Amino acid sequence: DAGITQSPRHKVTETGTPVTLRCHQTENHRYMYWYRQDPGHGLRLIHYSYGVKDTDKGEVSDGYSVSRSKTEDFLLTLESATSSQTSVYFCAISARTSGLHNEQFFGPGTRLTVL
Amino acid sequence: GDSVTQMEGPVTLSEEAFLTINCTYTATGYPSLFWYVQYPGEGLQLLLKATKADDKGSNKGFEATYRKETTSFHLEKGSVQVSDSAVYFCALSGASGGSYIPTFGRGTSLIVHP
Numbered sequence: 001d002a003g004i005t006q007s008p009r010h011k012v013t014e015t016g017t018p019v020t021l022r023c024h025q026t027e028n029h030r031y032m033y034w035y036r037q038d039p040g041h042g043l044r045l046i047h048y049s050y051g052v053k054d055t056d057k058g059e060v061s062d063g064y065s066v067s068r069s070k071t072e073d074f075l076l077t078l079e080s081a082t083s084s085q086t087s088v089y090f091c092a093i094s095a096r097t098s099g100l101h102n103e104q105f106f107g108p109g110t111r112l113t114v115l
Numbered sequence: 116g117d118s119v120t121q122m123e124g125p126v127t128l129s130e131e132a133f134l135t136i137n138c139t140y141t142a143t144g145y146p147s148l149f150w151y152v153q154y155p156g157e158g159l160q161l162l163l164k165a166t167k168a169d170d171k172g173s174n175k176g177f178e179a180t181y182r183k184e185t186t187s188f189h190l191e192k193g194s195v196q197v198s199d200s201a202v203y204f205c206a207l208s209g210a211s212g213g214s215y216i217p218t219f220g221r222g223t224s225l226i227v228h229p
Contacts (some may be wrong), residue, residue, distance in 0.1 A: 106158030
């Protein structure tokens with residue numbers, strides 16, 4: 001199994017509070033991603049990183065920010081949590097292999113509830 | 116842009132039945148194609164992949180063939196087990212531009228009854 005962990009695994013918070021989710025990898029992979037998974041929507045990309053300090057927005061980035069100061073860590077921050085951000089959050093990593101065969105490895109997920 | 120379309124679920128089967136989950140895609144260039152599986156309470160994990168036309172990916176009794184002429188990558192298994200109950204995602208990556216941003220289908224839930 002790819003060495004990828006997420007913390008916390010579960011969190012309950014209140015509307016308006018800041019929340020930071022952490023993704024940690026031991027694979028030294030270049031690319032890291034944050035997704036959210038909601039019923040009826042499948043997986044939706046929030047932000048991704050293609051190197052240390054190199055990040056970009058995905059399709060649902062509003063209300064989220066990210067940082068990557070080290071290869072192994074990718075942080076997702078909800079500056080002021082809202083109930084619409086209640087979801088399961090997955091981190092994923094991938095390596096740029098020969099050609100474009102960049103399969104992803106996923107973390108176990110963080111279940112976030114915003115009351 | 117790129118897109119992946121999967122059949123709606125849930126798919127409900129009896130144990131030992133034949134499984135097909137349809138997946139079609141739209142992409143420019145020559146993407147790689149993937150099937151991921153998600154068991155309850157877990158993250159997605161790669162089930163199989165194919166990187167060029169006519170390639171067949173296989174793993175744990177599941178198979179899928181990369182059909183460029185029909186832009187399809189249907190997942191099949193000859194005899195499903197209760198333990199195959201999960202959500203299956205078809206995905207592509209490596210199409211022209213944004214090659215490290217995969218495109219996922221919405222997932223198909225499979226329920227296998229004893």
